Amino acid sequence: MSTPPKEANPIKESVNLPQTDFPIRAGLINLEPELLEQWQESNLAEAISTKQSQATKRWILHDGPPYPNGNIHMGHALNKILKDIIVRTKTMQGYASPYRPGWDCHGLPIEIQLLKQLQKEKNTELKADIPAFRNRCKEFALNYVETQKDDFKRLGINATWNTPYLTLDPHYEAEVIRCFGKMADNGLIYKGRKPIHWCMHCETALAEAEIEYDEHRSPSITVAFPIKTKSDALTRVIGDQNTHFLVWTTTPWTLPANVALAANSEYDYVAFNCEKGTFIAVKELVEKITEDAELGPITIIGSVKGAQLIGSVAHHPFIERESPVLNADFVTNEDGTGFVHIAPGHGQDDYFLGLEHQLPIIMPVDDKGHFTKDVPAWEGQQVFEANKAIGMHLEEAGKLIKLKFIKHSYPHCWRCKNPVIFRATEQWFVGMDRKMTHTGNTLREDALQAIKDTKWYPDWGEKRIRSMVEGRPDWCISRQRSWGIPIPAITCTGCGESLTGGKTNEHIAQFVRKHGTTAWFESDVTDIVPGASCPSCSGTAFKKESDILDVWFESGASFMGVLETDPAMTNPAAMYLEGSDQHRGWFQSSLLIGIGAMGKAPFESVLTHGFIVDEKGQKMSKSQGNVIAPEKVVKQYGADILRWWCAGTDFKNDVAISDNILNQARDSFGKVRNTIRFMLSNLADFEFETEAVLPSELTPIDAWILTQFNALLGKCNTHIANFDFHQLVHNVHDFCAVTLSGQYLDVVKDRLYCDSKKGLSRRSTQTTIYQMADALIRLVSPILVFTAEDAYRHFNSNNKETSIHLTALPTQIPNAQINQTDWSHFAEIKGAVYQELEAMRKNKEIKSFLEVKVTITTPTPPNIGNIAELLIVSQANVIKGNSVSYNIEKLPDEKCERCWRFLPTTQNLCTRCAPEVTPV
């Protein structure tokens, strides 16, 4: 690194200046691709895996499969980098920790994207040809699997990239089907009719995970329901007056499905007269309603408790149908009228109330959201469009009291962004509260127990997922789509009985393993399940199920498709690690299937990280213009900077990124790298095996720095154990910036450069630096995978592996005892002396600290070696005295030409340096 002297200068040449080929600039942008290529050629991944295969203990991190429909974003990068760091530290701790990546290949997003593509190709009829359509979906998915694979590889992620698990792999699909079969055998799977979110554009049921809430403009109408039968209490209040209940709804189109009204028995209701007639509404809202609807002056006739209304019956406003008044505590007195219209075919609350009171489920809306012939007046009309006609009809009948429009939060389809409706359809479910034959408990009970038995990082994750599992409804696992695994069930055409488990399932699983699930859509039932006969009616004619499974069911079964079937894995896995959104997603689906199919959770611990936000803490969005793509960061800074940033941030919270933050990560990284570089450069002429000194021979400052370094290693071990990498990064950085650079290396430069080349002091320091450099490189290697490798290659050692990534995490370095009190005393002395020296420099009395001699008086002179060296001044004395004081004097201008210290010289050389110069 030093430029050769222009002319021979024996003094200059005698100085042992640092030397290394480890470049001053990291050059990550060029270095990283080169190393990746070299690792590929030398098959480093294989070497790591071979080393792991000798390990006796296993620690498996099971990869949650990302969705292959685009390039990776920063969230993916954060997730995979964290996983990589953890797996690498486990590997370096001696665990077999193979990391097998996966992709979640089926599902609606790919279908939607493909449909758009087909539209461009003017080839929309392909959608009807399910096998052909599925083949295109597959092509699409596999294409992005490769894209994302390349993206991840570029980040330095070490994984079995050649053998990923894909949810579209027939072997994997067969295991999903087996999970379904086991759950069916355990009594969990049932078929039912239930209102679910339905997207009429995508013509599919949507899972809760597929719903987004957004602003929507809805009509808000108040409808008069004529009272047909009054309860006794109500009769006492209004007599035989012709009276109406005021009912509020924002979905007029569900009125044809109305079968009841709900009131809250806790509230007071009043009957009042006005120009338009006699009405009943909840007391708290009467004023608001009459004002809103401009009913004019009103007269209150009487009041009645909500409970006394129950049992009354209203007449449907435009259909020959009765509508009984039922009690429901979801009716509020904050909005509306105190009466809620109930349509069990179109609402969750309505459905449960209907179950309770055995109400019929009327659902006159087809897949496209159009009224069926059951609503002759508006048959064929799309429901949102029919709102207007229904309103007009009510108006004409004199039943419409008020119509306005409101903007409110309303569920939308996550893909097509259109508002969705609630609609009762035939679906498959996993029952949360059915007794399971294999454990005797319900799925909910066992899942809650398993949550307790799992270690959650951070700990509040447990509370979060527990409340979700406690409150969640049965899991609707069917989808009316084509890109996925079919619901593995066949139905008797004679009696309608469905076969799901047992032998049927074995046949289907076997068939799928051999032919894949696309063949399901092409084959006859008899080819898939030969010789089936109905246990109910002994019929032998069956039809295949045409729905597919929720993709969360597929990915949730990955423990079966991967952990259970891959001999390199363990089931359960030691850890699942994803963003905190997966408490509802993958963690939960994995847990439910794990319990439902095999009676245990597929993970021992679950770690979650936060989401990527910008420096202001706001989420990334195209509209905000604050999106930072990993690809761009890799190109501009290098993957190691991205990794250093990932590791240096507290991922339990949301993770902020910006140019400012990345620049800081780059600077921080640079400090660590440069410190390592300086250490390496002072080992060029050192051979550890023959020249190292014994711990007992170490000079005081070397023993001191090793004590500090061992303390750092101790802390870092704890941080690794707790997955607190940000603390490790901070500790390592601060250690490099302050303890090493400022307090140790700066001091030790003089002896490295000027002391006798093979003398004890220099070798003591080289021994120290050698061991610290070795340990430091290994310590950061799980994070800085490229830089550590580069440094390791430039590390002058005879005892190296072929790659840093085949080494172990560092352990404590053998050291001599030090006197802590002496060193803390010295720290005080140094602080005080430096303040004075700085003042002198400000006053222009001196320029460099080397110009002075320091005399320290103290009752307890520290025994820590040469004080002048430690203070980096030319001369120093420590005198024993009663109190502490410092005297600083400027030395006469007599300077050693070799070590630049102000010392008595002969021929321009001090007594230390003179013997080191070989005369020409």
Next chain:
RNA sequence: GGGAGGAUAGCUCAGGUGGUUAGAGCGCACGCCUGAUAAGCGUGAGGUCCCAGGUUCAAUUCCUGGUCUUCCCA
């Protein structure tokens, strides 16, 4: 609307089971060095610990209510 996180210097993070002037590093300013040089060293200035109440001799810490923000749900 409900549940769960988070909020400490410009930035990334420590910390305190309540107790004098709340820490670190980076960045910044000023200076030094030119034998770590697209490097290195020193000194220094930066904080209403999100806001408002309450409990207390004492609150950044405990309690209550907000604000902003993230995730999940409706």
